[in-house]
Amino acid sequence: MQIFKNDVLRYPRLDTVLMIEKALMKAGGDYTLRELWKKLPKKVMWQTYMTTLDYLEYSGKILIDNEKHPIWIWAPKEVEKLKKKGLVVR
Numbered sequence: 001m002q003i004f005k006n007d008v009l010r011y012p013r014l015d016t017v018l019m020i021e022k023a024l025m026k027a028g029g030d031y032t033l034r035e036l037w038k039k040l041p042k043k044v045m046w047q048t049y050m051t052t053l054d055y056l057e058y059s060g061k062i063l064i065d066n067e068k069h070p071i072w073i074w075a076p077k078e079v080e081k082l083k084k085k086g087l088v089v090r
C-alpha cells in the first residue's frame with residue numbers, strides 16, 4: 001500500500017477514520033479487506049476506505065497479511081505494561 005497518492009479524490013473525515021478503526025479492532029483479522037468494507041456501519045467509498053487503510057498502515061496501527069486480512073496491531077497500553085516488565089524497545 002502507498003500513502004499519500006497524488007490521485008486521491010476524497011480524503012476521509014475523522015469520523016470515518018474512527019469508524020474504520022473501531023471495525024478493525026472488533027474484526028480481529030477475521031475478514032478480508034472487501035468483507036470488512038461491506039460490514040462497516042455506514043457506507044464508505046472504496047477509495048476513501050483504502051486511503052484510510054493506507055494511513056493506518058503507515059502510522060503502524062494495522063498490518064495487512066498475504067490473504068488481504070487487515071489486522072489491528074496498535075496496543076500502546078500493552079506495550080507500556082511490557083516496558084515496565086523490562087521490554088527493550090528500539
